[in-house]
Amino acid sequence: MTYIAKPPVRHPALPRNALGLTMRDYEGAMSTLCAGCGHDSITAAIIQAIFELSIPPHMVAKLSGIGCSSKTPTYFLSQAHGFNAVHGRMPPIATGANAARRDVVYLGVSGDGDSLSIGLGHLCHAIRRNVDMLFVIENNGVYGLTKGQFSASADVGTRSKRGEENRQTPIDPVLLALTLGATFVARGFSGDKAQLVPILKAGLRHRGFALVDVVSPCVAFNDHVGSTKSYQFTRQHARPILIADYVPSADEITTAYAAGSVRPVTLHDGSTVRFRKVPESYDPTDRSGVESYLRERASYDEVATGLLYVEEAPEMHEALGTTVTPLAHLPYEQLCPGADALFELQNGFR
């Protein structure tokens, strides 16, 4: 059994958010992943991000595909509807759901097997449509649930637990998303929650498709010497160069950083993402500049982390021109043209 409820014990002194809810209200069932799995840290970051944003849990739809990462929505937000789709095809479910209910917050959790192989096409098209959702790829370079095959994000030269060396070039979801015109692209590390939480918050508030690639070591099959997605390797090579703070629109904006080193980007709802300690030339709204910067860092064997690119562009509903009222909420009377209209229409079928 992998569905284990947590005891509903609440400490009276737990901090509460604007809705009066505690972090416990955002938790889910006990994780059944391996002890030390990076995915569990991401789950904790997700809980914290949604709690801090004070989103009512039942107004979130959490979706996933198939794989270890896709199991994790069970472990957060037990008061939110979840959808465990088929392998690789969560984006179409999210797209259709969003088409029907644009007022719900969509959070997709996927993995590198789910999104970069079997579901690569769907990911690309969700980006292309700019579906308003946060899409987290828990990236460990390996198929965990089927016990250790290389995934499409495995680096050239990385070794499997059995000692095989990967010779195929990896698909980097960050560069891919940039190329496809994604409007929000970030990379985090499951071992750096302090960096990840603001990224997730900004991603949830971004209007459009927010892709967050999180390097998340697999302790069972990809945490050994020779792996390029182990804790050790990632700690040595990850460079949190692009540190971003998420500032909700309700918060007073105070400048805590020296002028010249902060670059604020305002999101559609008035909230702000502030990039600090970025290289002076770094412009998170310059797509080709970001891409060359990332390629340059990669050539130094660095995995650049942080909120890398953000842009305001029409999301799916704006492109489709749908009503503000969610389609699923439209009364039938506004949908059916009625008997007279049918009669009139048929005069043209003669």
Added chain:
Amino acid sequence: MSAEPRDRTNDFAFKIATVNGTGSASANDLVRRAIFRMGIPVSGKNLFPSNIQGLPTWYEIRVNHAGHTARSPEFDLVVAMNAATYARDAAEVRPGGWLLYDSTWPLPKELEREDLHLLGAPFSGLCNANFAGSRERILMKNITYAGALAGLLGMELDIIGELLTEKFARKKALLESNFLALRLGYDHAIEAFDCPLPIRLASLDATADSILIDGNTAAALGCIYAGATVAAWYPITPSTSMLDAFQSFSRRYRGLGDPEGARVAILQAEDELAAIGMVVGAGWMGARSFTATSGPGISLMNEFLGLAYYAEIPAVIFDVQRTGPSTGMPTRTQQGDLLLCAYASHGDTKHILLLPGDPAECFHFAVAAFDLAERFQTPVFVLTDLDVGMNDWVVPRLEWDDAYRPDRGKVLGAEQLDELGRFHRYLDVDGDGIAARTLPGVHPNGAFFTRGSGHNRHGAYTEDGAEYSDVMDRLARKIDGSAASLPVPEIRSVRGATIGIVSVGGCHRAVLEALERLAEEGIRADYLRVRAFPFSPELGAFLQSHERLFVVEQNRDGQLASLISLETGYPRRALEKVGGYGGLPLSAREVVEGVMAALATSSAPAVSQPRRANA
């Protein structure tokens, strides 16, 4: 047998052979529509290639005062406008029939046949002399043959003029060109030929309460009336025109393109896997959603269809069948997806199928499909085919009852969830196999995890065999129980019937006509048209009450017969399959010949003594 020539007024068929992409479709439409406006039942079958320009294409028109509008393979007249197919077009004219050709150039050898009447009209010459641009000359040539046909068949020129005026109301130059071309063809026919021919038209009053509509347009309209708000699809012949129609109806009725916002979302997916995924996602959120596709698309959708069945999410799928397997013949019709759809996906599944027999039923079944999908929380298929979907049929005007309201099934709202406290998604409270569902974004108490993995009656993950079987057994009860809510079979009984004929979908009109012809041969048959799956108990009773049974369907292997046998236990070998599968719409002749041949070669004493019809 009498040799007396029958009156051919309002009872004939002709065929127009042209080149794809030359604009002949509008001329053919004009001719067919004019006949309809004269009050005469008419059908048009478009036999088109999988091509945009250059390959041969044919349009068959059948005129029948008695309303028999199934395809007729006997052509009294052929209009040969494509030199590449002269030989086969000339060969298709019945002996004593007529061949209308472009006589601008000397008579080609391929068209010479002594047993028919050759009618030469210089269509190209007339157009070259009267029109300047090369494109216009090509386009207007089509209208000149329409004009010649008007003269030859005794069509009312005023009616054609009225149709042209309606069509080109805002394009004066085009209207003038069309009128001129029409007149050129018409005048030539009147001068040069003995007009009208024995195959001729005479105004009737048989179409006043009817419309001409194709099944895809009717089904799209049904989706609008059902209140569908999300459509996701991937282009595939022959279903594409359904989404084209839905889009155009959405502009007209749903504010698509208006600044206030559209009350619909039409998503062109990256593939059919995504299309059905989007439909399922929207259904999960409580919107009425559908996709339209054809066989190859259904193949791709199988994975998600299993999820929708098992997780119990409403979805409506229109399968406009075409010739398979694989790419097959994409522009030819077939009924080859019956078994595929009935049990789509891996594991034990069974799906509700609605099987419309004409475009009017496409409209009504489309509406029913959404009600059934929501009531039974499951995918519902509407299976049509290229002939029903893309060809215009004469059907009674569509009626709508403004009292209709969607059946949303068992959906718990916020207040109910407040009272309920703990919600169990797959618990059969009412004993009808249908558990209540909740929609996301309504109430925290309604939250659960929708999953395709093993789950128990509470909606929780399980790997326990008994818990798993408990849910699967209920699903079987649910789907089997749906039979009582589905459209009942259409049954036509005659006294003294010796055989029973079972059929489905677009075969209907050919079978009705065949029943008359068989009766003329002294063979009386009862008829049952299956309109839905799981089958009605009436089907079993029909099978049991006939010694000799024929199943008329358009596929090689007798899929309907197999499905009937599987589900009723009736011996498969006792269900004799009749009907071709070569991609052309079914004709009554095929049915009559198939039944007669089987009766002649078999020892079963099922045929009564031949006697005159209507005895």
